[in-house]
Amino acid sequence: MNSVKSVPSEVLQQVAEYFSLLSEPMRLRLLNLLGDDEKCVQELVEATQTSQANVSKHLKIMWQAGILTRRSAGTSAYYRIEDDMIFELCSLVRDRLATRIEQQALHFRVVNGK
Amino acid sequence: MNSVKSVPSEVLQQVAEYFSLLSEPMRLRLLNLLGDDEKCVQELVEATQTSQANVSKHLKIMWQAGILTRRSAGTSAYYRIEDDMIFELCSLVRDRLATRIEQQALHFRVVNGK
DNA sequence: CAGTTTAATTACTCTATTGTTATTAAACAT
DNA sequence: ATGTTTAATAACAATAGAGTAATTAAACTG
Numbered sequence: 001m002n003s004v005k006s007v008p009s010e011v012l013q014q015v016a017e018y019f020s021l022l023s024e025p026m027r028l029r030l031l032n033l034l035g036d037d038e039k040c041v042q043e044l045v046e047a048t049q050t051s052q053a054n055v056s057k058h059l060k061i062m063w064q065a066g067i068l069t070r071r072s073a074g075t076s077a078y079y080r081i082e083d084d085m086i087f088e089l090c091s092l093v094r095d096r097l098a099t100r101i102e103q104q105a106l107h108f109r110v111v112n113g114k
Numbered sequence: 115m116n117s118v119k120s121v122p123s124e125v126l127q128q129v130a131e132y133f134s135l136l137s138e139p140m141r142l143r144l145l146n147l148l149g150d151d152e153k154c155v156q157e158l159v160e161a162t163q164t165s166q167a168n169v170s171k172h173l174k175i176m177w178q179a180g181i182l183t184r185r186s187a188g189t190s191a192y193y194r195i196e197d198d199m200i201f202e203l204c205s206l207v208r209d210r211l212a213t214r215i216e217q218q219a220l221h222f223r224v225v226n227g228k
Numbered sequence: 229c230a231g232t233t234t235a236a237t238t239a240c241t242c243t244a245t246t247g248t249t250a251t252t253a254a255a256c257a258t
Numbered sequence: 259a260t261g262t263t264t265a266a267t268a269a270c271a272a273t274a275g276a277g278t279a280a281t282t283a284a285a286c287t288g
Contacts (some may be wrong), residue, residue, distance in 0.1 A: 007146050011208065012139040018207045023134035024276080025126040032121050041235055054277055056236055066214060075234040075285045085210050089203060093132050094125065096199050100180060138246080155265055168247055170266055189255045189264040 021065050022089065026050065027058050031086055038071065038080035135179050136203065140164065141172050145200055152185065152194035 067083040
């Protein structure tokens with residue numbers, strides 16, 4: 001007897017797809033650059049030092065997934081973070097990694113006798 | 115002037131790697147099966163309907179990443195979730211996806227006049 | 229209208245990862 | 259010792275994804 005209900009595989013699939021959005025450094029960088037403001041593609045290209053095609057591709061992926069909004073103005077396209085949960089998820093993971101590294105440093109010091 | 119400090123690329127890399135651990139349905143299923151208990155490889159193989167080699171490979175990946183612990187007993191190997199943050203992350207994403215689907219259903223009803 | 233700027237798309241290469249099969253290793257049972 | 263069970267590993271095929279270069283499309287500018 002297991003008290004935990006088994007999760008349908010479609011749900012696992014969707015959750016996995018959401019996490020995979022955040023599993024690319026370039027997308028995390030774009031999200032970090034966007035922050036609370038909206039930015040156009042050109043600004044993001046200049047800040048990331050990658051190709052315009054690559055930036056557009058990543059933005060499209062996140063837009064299709066519903067974590068960004070898109071606004072056209074003239075020849076420009078402005079993107080903004082729609083889903084604030086992103087920040088919560090990222091800071092949770094970042095803090096966890098930080099404490100883990102600190103613990104590793106502590107253990108390293110212990111096994112080497114301070 | 116941007117008030118947000120730019121995140122070093124090594125940090126982005128590590129955060130991305132953490133999320134990529136959770137971006138596979140099979141690993142999410144294993145984590146869900148593990149829950150709060152420890153389970154051996156054989157139990158997980160029976161529950162997942164995939165090959166023993168595949169289960170072992172995924173468990174190794176998560177063990178190396180520090181989100182599982184491993185205990186040997188006889189010919190068996192028991193794994194347990196070490197990092198409870200997993201549950202928090204997964205339920206955050208699952209709830210968000212649920213509300214998104216509900217909103218889509220609502221919008222669907224509106225555009226079709228109830 | 230011609231020229232320019234900005235973004236999206238297409239076609240492509242390269243790399244990483246999943247899952248499978250087969251094999252090896254280790255602990256136990258008879 | 260032999261055979262059995264359990265898990266880890268190696269080698270491989272198939273797939274997915276990132277990044278690039280080139281092209282297309284759309285909106286401005288002169």
